[in-house]
Amino acid sequence: MTRLIAITALLLALCLSPLAASATSAGDQVTTTRALQRGAVLRPADVTGPYAQDDYVGWELTRSVRAGAVLTPRHVREPLLVKRNETVTLIFRQGPLTMETTGRALDEGGDGARIAVMNSSSRKRITGRIVGPGLVEVTP
Structure with missing residues (x-):
């Protein structure tokens, strides 16, 4: 009989521990305040939780x-x-010389990402670094 009580107590402790763990860690999670679509940029009113403003x-x-x-x-x-x-502006800088032309992005990326771009006039594939919205800097 004591063995049955010990097993029951152990099973009860195992069953309740995930609930207790999730209750304590739920306060540490960042959650959304409303339904959001893919591609949406998160605003302060969209998220809640610790570090939500800094990290998301x-x-x-x-x-x-x-x-x-x-x-x-x-x-x-x-x-x-x-x-x-997307049509992008290609910027080439070397010393005091700066040249601009248009191209077509063959990849996508954020600030500082290196992507492949096709020069619209020469139709050559080149690689550049994203420096702003629609701006790709090409280096020699």
């Missing part, structure tokens, strides 16, 4: 989420400044 505001969602969903770093990315197939 200004980032772009990689997938749609429901209201009250727990956000993790895999749900967000830096906002895209250049999208694939």
Whole structure:
């Protein structure tokens, strides 16, 4: 009989421990205040929780989420400044010389990302670094 009571107590403790753990860690999670679509840039009113303003505001969602969903770093990315197939301005700087032309982005990326771009006039594929919305700097 004592063995049965000990087993029951152990099973009860095991069953209740995930509930207690999730209740304590729920306060540490960043959650959404409303349903958001993929590609939405998070604003202060969209998220709640510790470090939400520092870690998530200004980032772009990689997938749609429901209201009250727990956000993790895999749900967000830096906002895209250049999208694939978008017309971009190519900037070439060397010393005092600066040249600009147009191109077509073959990849997408955020600030500082290196992407492939096709020069519209020469039709050559080159690589550049994103320096702003629709701006790609090409280095020799």
